[in-house]
Amino acid sequence: MTDEVHEPKTDELPEPGIVKRAGMIRRLYDWMLSWADRKHGTTALAAISFAESSVFPIPPDPLLMALSLGAPRRALRFAAICTAASVAGGILGYAIGAFAWEAVGDFFLTAVPGIDQEGFDRVDALYTRWGFWAVFVAGLTPIPYKVFTLASGVFSITFPVFLGASVVSRGMRFFLVAGLIKLFGEPIQRFIDRWFNLLTWLFAALLIGGFVLIEFVI
Numbered sequence: 001m002t003d004e005v006h007e008p009k010t011d012e013l014p015e016p017g018i019v020k021r022a023g024m025i026r027r028l029y030d031w032m033l034s035w036a037d038r039k040h041g042t043t044a045l046a047a048i049s050f051a052e053s054s055v056f057p058i059p060p061d062p063l064l065m066a067l068s069l070g071a072p073r074r075a076l077r078f079a080a081i082c083t084a085a086s087v088a089g090g091i092l093g094y095a096i097g098a099f100a101w102e103a104v105g106d107f108f109l110t111a112v113p114g115i116d117q118e119g120f121d122r123v124d125a126l127y128t129r130w131g132f133w134a135v136f137v138a139g140l141t142p143i144p145y146k147v148f149t150l151a152s153g154v155f156s157i158t159f160p161v162f163l164g165a166s167v168v169s170r171g172m173r174f175f176l177v178a179g180l181i182k183l184f185g186e187p188i189q190r191f192i193d194r195w196f197n198l199l200t201w202l203f204a205a206l207l208i209g210g211f212v213l214i215e216f217v218i
Contacts (some may be wrong), residue, residue: 001126002103011048025113029058029062031059031062032058032062035048036063041063044063045060045064045082045085046081047201048060048084050085050086050087050088051089052086052089052095053086053088053090053149054092055112055146056146057113057114059145060082060086061174064078064177064178067072068178070184072181073180073182076127076175076180076182079174080175081116081177082170083175086166086174087163090145090149090162093146093149093150093153094149094153094159095161097152097154097155098154098156101153101154106132108142114144114146114147115147115150119151123151124151127157132165135165135166135169136168139168139169139170139173140169140170140172140173149162149166
């Protein structure tokens with residue numbers, strides 16, 4: 001008696017483009033983490049934080065955690081570098097959206113993971129309704145920050161509002177991650193790694209809820 005071999009149906013297989021992109025993301029992730037054991041890991045952290053604000057598909061948090069684990073006393077310094085580079089990259093993204101979108105928009109919409117027209121339309125609607133908080137939540141949570149940086153320029157979101165929300169949200173996110181690693185080490189890294197998305201959403205909801213409560217009470 002021969003064993004039956006189940007041939008997957010054509011419609012069960014993922015599209016080749018999706019498989020290829022997933023493999024590329026994985027290779028980029030492994031390459032990024034490899035900098036934690038290299039001499040210029042801090043420089044790589046700054047470069048990745050800068051690039052993630054407009055083109056790089058992976059946030060710098062994993063490298064920030066790895067570097068902070070290897071040198072806990074420098075964890076807050078790593079967070080400061082991460083924040084400054086990310087905000088600087090966000091300013092570049094804003095400038096691209098404001099001044100060069102007609103020339104490069106098609107490239108970003110088709111070639112950069114996480115960026116599409118639907119996302120841009122959502123940013124426009126969110127900013128119209130929530131203003132500062134739309135950019136703040138994007139900077140703090142796993143929503144692709146680059147979508148907001150580019151769209152902020154495209155839709156002429158007030159630059160001081162964009163900059164202020166970016167500085168506060170990016171700083172809170174990276175200092176929180178680095179601070180937890182500094183205090184608790186490897187056990188908290190595994191916890192953050194597993195629950196990062198949920199934790200940031202809960203933190204943002206509690207923070208914004210607190211401001212809303214203050215507004216209604218006062």
